[in-house]
Amino acid sequence: MALLDIPAEELGRMFKNRLWEVIGVSTILNLDLPSMRDEDEKLRKRFRRKSRLLTSENEDLIQSGSANPERYDLVRQGKLLRMGDYLGAADVTEKKLSKSVASGKAFSVELEGEVYIPAFFISPILHHNDFAKVIRSLGDTSGWNRWDFFTTPTEALGGSTPLQFLAIKKVKPVLKAAAEFAKR
Numbered sequence: 001m002a003l004l005d006i007p008a009e010e011l012g013r014m015f016k017n018r019l020w021e022v023i024g025v026s027t028i029l030n031l032d033l034p035s036m037r038d039e040d041e042k043l044r045k046r047f048r049r050k051s052r053l054l055t056s057e058n059e060d061l062i063q064s065g066s067a068n069p070e071r072y073d074l075v076r077q078g079k080l081l082r083m084g085d086y087l088g089a090a091d092v093t094e095k096k097l098s099k100s101v102a103s104g105k106a107f108s109v110e111l112e113g114e115v116y117i118p119a120f121f122i123s124p125i126l127h128h129n130d131f132a133k134v135i136r137s138l139g140d141t142s143g144w145n146r147w148d149f150f151t152t153p154t155e156a157l158g159g160s161t162p163l164q165f166l167a168i169k170k171v172k173p174v175l176k177a178a179a180e181f182a183k184r
Contacts, residue, residue, distance in 0.1 A: 017089040017122075023078040024119035027151065028126065028163040071111055071144075079119050080109060086117040104136040109143035118147060120163060130171045134162065137178040149181050156180065 006014070074080045087094060097117070100106040105128065108115050120126065138146055150162050156177040157165050165174045 013088065016085075020078055020081060020085070020089045020119050021122045021124070024121065024123035025125060027079045027118070027120045028123055028161075028167050068111070075111065075116060080111075080116040081119050083108075083115045083117060086119075086121070089119075090122050103132075105132040107135055107143050107146045109147055118150075120150070125167050126163070127166070127169065130166055130169070130174075133171065134166065134174050134178050137175050137182065139182040141182060145181075149178065 071080075075082075081089065083094070083097075087097060090097075092100075097106065101108055106117065106121055108117050110116070121131075134150075135146065138149060141149070153159050153161050154177055157173055162174045162177060165171075
């Protein structure tokens with residue numbers, strides 16, 4: 001009943017922020033959301049439910065993303081958030097985010113002139129000081145190279161991603177892998 005007292009706009013914003021937090025965690029855990037979505041679609045068809053996966057809000061983005069579909073898929077999946085969406089979900093100001101990026105506590109990526117922030121920065125399962133150490137150890141690598149480093153399984157970590165190791169507080173192996181990555 002308490003939820004009914006919250007204005008619809010605020011409730012939607014709260015729901016959206018939690019959803020982005022969950023997507024950030026799924027990125028950390030390297031869950032294969034597209035295959036899960038495909039399985040869900042098979043189940044829907046079995047029960048003859050119709051589902052529209054795209055919203056009119058992101059159809060234009062996906063169509064314009066044909067030049068680089070893999071990166072636009074990250075935006076469509078919610079793994080990368082537009083700056084404004086991130087600021088709302090993380091409850092920070094643009095000035096504070098800029099300071100975090102400048103000091104190496106966070107990073108951003110750019111896609112066709114627009115700045116995006118990885119959703120995993122919202123996740124409560126990552127210790128932000130450990131994250132900052134790793135980002136700084138990557139040196140001057142680009143945002144996209146940093147994204148690749150954190151989200152790609154590596155042999156140095158036994159086939160896990162650096163995000164997965166950071167989630168279980170194993171920082172030293174990630175720092176070592178980051179130093180090797182930065183040398184390339």
